[in-house]
Amino acid sequence: MNSSVALRHIWTISKRELTGYFASPVAYVFLVIWLLLVGFFTFMLGGFFEMGEASLSMSFFRWHPWLYLFLVPAAGMRLWSEERRLGTMELLLTMPITTWQAIIGKFLASWLFLFLALLLTFPVVLTVNYLGDADNGAVFSGFVGSFLLAGGYLAITSMTSALTRNQVIAFILSVVLCFFLLLAGFEPVTNLLSTWVPEKLNWVVNLVASFSFFTHYLNFQKGVIDSRDVIFFLSAIGFPLFVTGVILRNLRAG
Amino acid sequence: MIKVENLVKTFGTKRAVSGISFSVERGEVLGFLGPNGAGKSTSMRMITGFIPPTEGRITVGGFDMVENPIPAKKLIGYLPENAPAYTDMTVFGFLGFAAELRGFYGDARNKAVHRAVEQCFLEGVLHQSVDTLSKGFRHRLCFAQSILHDPEVLIMDEPTDGLDPNQKHEMRQLIRRMGEKKAIVFSTHILEEVEAACTRAIIIDRGQIVANGTPDELKQRSDLAGSVSVRVLGVPADIIKAKLALVPSSRKAAIIKEGKDGVWARVYPQAHARNGEFARAVAEAVTRESWKFDELHTEEGRLDEVFRSITWSETAKENK
Numbered sequence: 001m002n003s004s005v006a007l008r009h010i011w012t013i014s015k016r017e018l019t020g021y022f023a024s025p026v027a028y029v030f031l032v033i034w035l036l037l038v039g040f041f042t043f044m045l046g047g048f049f050e051m052g053e054a055s056l057s058m059s060f061f062r063w064h065p066w067l068y069l070f071l072v073p074a075a076g077m078r079l080w081s082e083e084r085r086l087g088t089m090e091l092l093l094t095m096p097i098t099t100w101q102a103i104i105g106k107f108l109a110s111w112l113f114l115f116l117a118l119l120l121t122f123p124v125v126l127t128v129n130y131l132g133d134a135d136n137g138a139v140f141s142g143f144v145g146s147f148l149l150a151g152g153y154l155a156i157t158s159m160t161s162a163l164t165r166n167q168v169i170a171f172i173l174s175v176v177l178c179f180f181l182l183l184a185g186f187e188p189v190t191n192l193l194s195t196w197v198p199e200k201l202n203w204v205v206n207l208v209a210s211f212s213f214f215t216h217y218l219n220f221q222k223g224v225i226d227s228r229d230v231i232f233f234l235s236a237i238g239f240p241l242f243v244t245g246v247i248l249r250n251l252r253a254g
Numbered sequence: 255m256i257k258v259e260n261l262v263k264t265f266g267t268k269r270a271v272s273g274i275s276f277s278v279e280r281g282e283v284l285g286f287l288g289p290n291g292a293g294k295s296t297s298m299r300m301i302t303g304f305i306p307p308t309e310g311r312i313t314v315g316g317f318d319m320v321e322n323p324i325p326a327k328k329l330i331g332y333l334p335e336n337a338p339a340y341t342d343m344t345v346f347g348f349l350g351f352a353a354e355l356r357g358f359y360g361d362a363r364n365k366a367v368h369r370a371v372e373q374c375f376l377e378g379v380l381h382q383s384v385d386t387l388s389k390g391f392r393h394r395l396c397f398a399q400s401i402l403h404d405p406e407v408l409i410m411d412e413p414t415d416g417l418d419p420n421q422k423h424e425m426r427q428l429i430r431r432m433g434e435k436k437a438i439v440f441s442t443h444i445l446e447e448v449e450a451a452c453t454r455a456i457i458i459d460r461g462q463i464v465a466n467g468t469p470d471e472l473k474q475r476s477d478l479a480g481s482v483s484v485r486v487l488g489v490p491a492d493i494i495k496a497k498l499a500l501v502p503s504s505r506k507a508a509i510i511k512e513g514k515d516g517v518w519a520r521v522y523p524q525a526h527a528r529n530g531e532f533a534r535a536v537a538e539a540v541t542r543e544s545w546k547f548d549e550l551h552t553e554e555g556r557l558d559e560v561f562r563s564i565t566w567s568e569t570a571k572e573n574k
Contacts, residue, residue: 009355019342020343086340091399094303
């Protein structure tokens with residue numbers, strides 16, 4: 001099939017999914033909660049003002065992996081489980097489209113929604129630029145990392161939501177999985193791990209940490225866009241989406 | 255248009271469909287009959303490409319559903335069981351979405367949507383949310399979705415389920431009308447529907463085809479088919495029964511009902527007896543006895559009886 005048809009189908013599905021978000025007040029509630037939390041963490045817990053630095057790394061971006069842990073599964077939990085619950089999956093997958101177009105279309109819609117949520121944090125950028133001479137390259141890198149991180153979480157949520165017709169189960173599974181992937185590279189955890197394994201086997205700790213969202217996100221947070229980290233996140237998005245396809249296929253094969 | 259060969263589907267150890275084959279041409283309306291859990295929905299899901307068959311081949315318009323699903327799916331309009339629809343969309347939005355997936359954009363999309371809306375009488379709810387639709391409207395909406403692209407093949411899983419009698423009637427007529435130009439398969443367990451709308455019916459039970467023919471052919475298989483019922487006044491029932499049993503080429507006679515308004519008796523013909531002749535023979539016997547009678551007719555055979563006898567005996571066999 002030619003690719004423009006595929007892109008059109010993906011866009012049609014994304015559009016439907018996006019309008020689905022805004023058809024109910026849930027999307028707006030989600031955005032407000034996200035912005036409130038980001039604001040609270042940045043200015044209260046993050047100590048943005050006390051730090052006296054024109055930087056967002058430690059005050060703003062630092063919290064994203066933890067906030068996303070709950071917000072991204074909440075945004076993505078309906079992707080496939082709702083489709084299964086309503087029975088519309090039968091309708092969607094008997095249309096002349098491939099399963100991949102549906103998976104990608106749905107994923108992109110949620111990702112765009114999260115992108116919008118991220119964009120709405122722009123006042124933080126204005127603030128830091130107004131108050132000091134900020135390194136906007138580092139700020140940009142932080143946003144790129146945050147966006148990719150959200151994509152990674154979201155792909156996992158897409159996978160868990162294909163597993164069940166119950167959104168709550170999809171949410172919980174996704175939070176747990178993302179939490180593990182996050183902790184694997186979280187410093188207190190890696191420190192704990194290194195005390196367990198003998199010095200010689202330290203590479204094991206590094207290996208575990210290298211699978212973590214946290215390790216790779218940290219570079220973006222510091223202002224470094226490394227192609228290795230980008231590739232990591234792209235594969236962290238690609239693999240769960242592939243598994244989503246496998247799950248849907250098994251589901252249909254019975 | 256549709257060709258199904260030796261279709262098998264197993265779920266774990268359960269064999270939902272075991273080896274069904276049939277074909278449907280343009281201009282045919284095929285009714286899919288069977289008790290609940292006979293494998294009707296599973297078969298339809300395989301034909302529409304929702305679930306892959308364990309064995310067997312499905313071709314739609316010459317395209318293999320497993321190897322080449324996209325062009326095959328393009329030819330099909332599908333109304334799944336329970337008429338699912340996205341509840342967070344409006345009627346217009348939902349149809350527009352379906353139209354785009356079917357390859358209609360811009361003006362062509364709006365045209366296709368409006369045509370389907372007109373055919374299914376959805377104008378009144380066009381901008382209403384799917385959430386708020388009554389079951390009848392939901393059904394019509396999902397049906398509208400399936401005919402958006404004027405498909406050559408229409409597959410419907412219980413299209414009249416949950417509709418009121420008027421809507422059922424409308425739907426049957428619609429099916430009949432569309433069946434002139436399309437290949438239609440629909441499942442139902444309402445037998446009048448088969449007589450009203452189908453050119454051919456298939457009865458499946460436990461995943462296998464147990465009968466395949468026109469509704470009239472199927473009715474012929476009924477025990478009742480060709481029997482003659484007569485209402486006689488003022489004669490004791492046992493005498494009627496005894497005398498009627500003597501009618502040439504009759505197999506047996508039975509009393510159906512006794513009441514103040516006479517006795518209903520029925521005479522069953524032997525297999526070789528011809529309809530008109532047998533009825534005349536019964537009439538002659540009655541007049542010879544000079545009984546008063548005010549009604550005499552040949553029974554047509556009833557589909558529900560055929561359905562019951564076929565699907566029951568199959569079940570009984572299996573239980574032995």
